[in-house]
Amino acid sequence: MENIKNIEQYSEIKNGEKAAVMLFSADWCPDCRLIDTFIQEIIENNSEEFDFYKVDSDKRKDICAEAGVMGIPSFVAYKSGRTIAEFIGNDSKTREQIEEFLHNAKAKL
Template identity: 50%
Template sequence: MFSADWCPDCRFLDPFMPEIEEAYSDYTFVHVDRDKFLDLCADLDVYGIPSFVAFRDGKEIGRFVSKDRKTKEEVEKFIESLA
């Protein structure tokens, strides 16, 4: 998940992300601080946060990238679309 400490829409995810990570434990979740990894965000075309980019075997298999607030249901729907 790409986010930043100052981002209120990113902080909105904090209460339910542990539950999502537990429910989808087959996946490895990596939290990336956008401000510390600007080059990575640029390379992956991640300009809005919070955003999710999914990889399998080093290849991108899906993305949920925008500057809009994301609900628990939207994040779950994105993860389920990866299967």
């Protein structure tokens, strides 16, 4: 999963033709580290529909503000400049909840 480096890259991906999912997280976040244990399999199972990116909430506060993300871990899905699904908050997220979020996002493609 590629890290978003700047607001310009974020905007380019957000406005892209292929749907993109951004995971907002931080190195110090224990719930984010738990997601790291299974996210690669989720990415592999959904790579035809989505590209996946990571946003470090400590380093990219500008992107978090633009996306309206105030808590981590959070997920936001975009396609062609519009937000198609959000799973935002500072609560722990299970594998099943993330898979349901992606299922709902696919329905809006």
